Structures are given as C-alpha cells and as structure tokens.
Amino acid sequence: MASTIASRRLFHEYKLLTSNPPDGITAGPVSEDDIFLWEALIQGPDGTPFEGGIFPAELKFPKDYPLNPPSMRFTSEVWHPNVYPTGLVCISILHAPGDDPNHYEKASERWSPIQSVEKILISVMSMLAEPNDESPANIEAAKMWRDRREEFERVVREGVRRSLGVS
Amino acid sequence: MSDQQQTLSIPSLLLLAAFTALTIRYFFFTKPSTTTPRANPRGANPADVEQVVTMFPQIGRREIIWDLQRNGGSIAATTERILARGGLDAPPLSFQPPIPASATPSTAGTSPGQMKPAHVDLITRYNLSSKISSPLSTPSDGTGTGSQRGSQTQTWSNNKNERQALLQRRREEMILNARKKLEEKERQQLGQRT
Numbered sequence: 058m059a060s061t062i063a064s065r066r067l068f069h070e071y072k073l074l075t076s077n078p079p080d081g082i083t084a085g086p087v088s089e090d091d092i093f094l095w096e097a098l099i100q101g102p103d104g105t106p107f108e109g110g111i112f113p114a115e116l117k118f119p120k121d122y123p124l125n126p127p128s129m130r131f132t133s134e135v136w137h138p139n140v141y142p143t144g145l146v147c148i149s150i151l152h153a154p155g156d157d158p159n160h161y162e163k164a165s166e167r168w169s170p171i172q173s174v175e176k177i178l179i180s181v182m183s184m185l186a187e188p189n190d191e192s193p194a195n196i197e198a199a200k201m202w203r204d205r206r207e208e209f210e211r212v213v214r215e216g217v218r219r220s221l222g223v224s
Numbered sequence: 225m226s227d228q229q230q231t232l233s234i235p236s237l238l239l240l241a242a243f244t245a246l247t248i249r250y251f252f253f254t255k256p257s258t259t260t261p262r263a264n265p266r267g268a269n270p271a272d273v274e275q276v277v278t279m280f281p282q283i284g285r286r287e288i289i290w291d292l293q294r295n296g297g298s299i300a301a302t303t304e305r306i307l308a309r310g311g312l313d314a315p316p317l318s319f320q321p322p323i324p325a326s327a328t329p330s331t332a333g334t335s336p337g338q339m340k341p342a343h344v345d346l347i348t349r350y351n352l353s354s355k356i357s358s359p360l361s362t363p364s365d366g367t368g369t370g371s372q373r374g375s376q377t378q379t380w381s382n383n384k385n386e387r388q389a390l391l392q393r394r395r396e397e398m399i400l401n402a403r404k405k406l407e408e409k410e411r412q413q414l415g416q417r418t
Contacts, residue, residue: 075391076380083398085391087309089384096309098398109409111346111402115313132313133346143316221403222347223410 063122064092070174071095082178084116093118095127097178101217102186106210110217114146114181116174126151126168129177134216136209138188138199147194150180268292268321272299280306282348285323290315311349346399355400 071085071092078084081100086092095116101107112135118127129151131144139147149166193199201209268289276288276299283306291312295301306312347353379394381387 072380075387078379078394083391083394085387089388096395098395100398100402109402109406111399113346113349134314142318144314218406220345221399221406222345223403223406 060120063118063120066123067092067095067118067174074175079175079179081182082175084174084178087115093120093122095174096132097129097174099178099182099185102182105186106213107185107217110213110220112185112220114144116177123170123172125153126172127174127177129181133220135185136195136198136212136216137185138190138193138195138202139184140198141194145194146181146184147192148180148184148189150177268297272297275299276302276306279303282344283312284344286315286319286321287312287344289321289323290319310351311344347403350396350399352396352400355396356403 067086074082074084081102082097084095084097087094087096095118097114097116099112099114101110101112112131113133114129114131116127116129119125129146131140131146133144135144141147150168150172152167154167154169188199188202190199190203198209201212269292272292273285273288276283276292277285280288280303288302291302291305292299302312347356379390381390
C-alpha cells in the first residue's frame with residue numbers, strides 16, 4: 058500500500074520535472090519498471106569551478122517515500138567537501154527529520170514530505186556552488202577547499218574536463 | 225565422598241577429552257584448511273571478470289570486479305547492468321582489488337596529486353562517441369536539426385517507451401552540449417594565447 062503511494066508520487070514528480078525542468082537538471086527513473094531508482098544529471102553552476110560540467114547521480118527512493126528521503130550518490134567523480142569519496146551526497150535535505158547526529162541542522166532544512174526531488178536537486182546544485190564545511194564528508198576535499206582554494210578549483214576543473222572526455 | 229568424586233570426574237574427563245581433541249585439531253588440522261580456501265576471500269572469480277572484460281573492453285576491471293562482488297558473482301546481472309545503463313557504478317576509492325599488471329587501464333593516473341578513481345568519462349558511459357560531431361563544423365550548440373526544436377516543446381509522452389526515449393535524448397543532449405561548450409571554450413583560450 059505504502060509503495061503504491063510512493064510510486065504514484067514519484068511518477069507525478071517525474072512528470073512535473075519533465076514538463077517543466079529546472080535549469081541544468083534532467084532527472085527521471087533509470088527505467089520505469091523500477092520507479093524507485095532514478096538517474097539525475099546536474100549541470101555545474103556557472104561562476105564556480107564546476108561550471109560546464111555534467112554530474113550524473115543516482116537516487117534511490119525508499120518504499121515509504123515521501124515519508125523518508127531518498128539517498129543520492131554521484132556516479133562520477135565529484136571532488137567536493139560534502140560528497141563522500143564514494144559519491145554519496147551529504148546535505149541536510151537528504152536527512153530525515155529524526156536523525157541529526159550532529160545537531161547542527163535546522164529541522165526546516167531537513168527532509169519532509171513537502172520537499173521534492175526537484176528541491177533536492179536544486180539544493181545539491183547550490184551545494185556545489187557553496188560547500189558547507191561544517192559537515193565535511195570528504196575531509197581531504199574540505200581541507201583543500203579551506204586552505205588551498207586554487208588547488209581545489211584546479212582539481213575540480215580537471216575532473217570536469219576528464220568527465221566530458223576532453224583532454 | 226570418593227563416590228561423589230567419581231561421579232563428577234566422568235563428565236569432566238569427557239570434557240577434558242573433548243577439549244584436548246579440539247585443541248589438537250586446532251593446532252594440527254585447521255592450519256592447512258584455513259590457508260587453502262579461495263585465494264581472494266571476497267573477490268570475484270577472475271575467469272568471470274575476464275569474460276565480462278572481453279565483452280565490454282571499455283569498462284574498467286575495477287568496476288567489473290566491484291559489481292560482480294556486489295551481486296554475488298553473477299555475470300548475467302553485471303552484463304544486464306552494463307547494457308541497461310551503459311556502464312557500471314564506480315567502486316569506492318577504498319576498493320582496490322588486485323588487478324593483473326597487464327590489464328591496468330592506460331587511463332589510470334592521468335592527473336597528479338589527488339586520489340583519482342578510474343571513472344569512465346560520460347561520452348563513453350552514455351555511448352555518445354558516435355554522436356560527437358566534428359567540433360569545427362558546428363560552432364554553436366545544436367540549433368540545426370528540426371527534431372531538436374521539436375524535443376524542446378514535447379517533453380512528456382503518455383507512452384512509456386516514448387517517455388523513456390525522450391528522457392534518454394534529453395540526457396544525451398545535455399552531455400553533448402556541455403562537451404561542445406567546453407571544447408569551444410578551450411579553442412577560444414588557445415586562440416587567445418597564440
């Protein structure tokens with residue numbers, strides 16, 4: 058029962074995202090046979106070292122969506138303080154209201170059923186532009202971002218070029 | 225008194241015998257059996273890996289080993305995934321399986337310094353190499369073809385397969401446009417320098 062609600066809601070969100078896609082975002086189920094697994098492409102925000110890059114990510118939805126948030130994982134290389142080396146994205150909108158191990162996130166920033174895939178993707182896009190070094194998921198990247206900004210930007214730009222096969 | 229001791233000592237003798245047996249077994253018989261099991265305790269079968277590599281030479285061995293390991297060594301499942309998604313998930317950085325020296329991909333370590341997972345670029349992953357038009361002939365992003373105009377207006381279809389195809393096309397366009405833009409930018413920068 059819960060999973061029919063979830064798939065209906067996901068289908069609805071898919072339709073909205075497709076008919077009226079936000080700038081620089083393409084998202085949808087990998088295959089409609091499994092509406093709980095999506096792939097999203099996020100364009101790197103302009104004016105940041107991520108500019109011009111396309112970052113694919115995988116979203117996995119729980120069967121009780123939208124009560125609980127999906128998990129999101131970049132499937133390409135993303136050198137960023139809030140992205141684990143495995144690609145897993147760590148931002149507050151992806152955290153259920155209940156679990157806040159660090160107690161720094163406001164409840165309003167966290168996941169709730171009134172949020173949506175679109176909001177997640179937009180938040181992730183702005184996370185790319187503005188890392189949050191309060192909760193580094195990639196310690197090395199966070200240190201580099203803080204102390205050696207130029208090197209950080211160079212590494213990110215190189216990643217962008219490599220991912221688009223331009224060398 | 226001695227009767228009581230007698231009754232106690234039979235089970236304890238048995239226990240002692242069992243303990244000794246286990247100890248002897250532990251010291252003398254388990255060693256060979258613990259060293260022999262599979263050479264790679266949680267690795268994928270190298271023969272399976274080879275089979276997938278021959279089918280999809282563009283996919284890195286590391287990704288293949290990772291995927292096989294996660295799905296319990298099913299070649300069919302890995303193949304299915306590659307066909308369906310055009311590639312495999314990148315394994316975490318900490319995952320460094322022993323890869324035969326001859327087989328290490330030439331793309332590894334293209335950039336110095338940072339940790340570099342051997343990611344497949346998007347062009348390879350989405351199988352777009354045939355769709356990269358020659359950079360000089362199309363200087364601005366694809367406004368040429370009529371079908372692309374059409375896709376701008378029609379994004380949603382009530383037919384499941386059509387929807388899937390439309391989404392696929394939007395993904396491809398996004399990647400190809402990004403690549404074109406980047407190439408153009410590079411050319412401009414080169415032009416400025418010379």
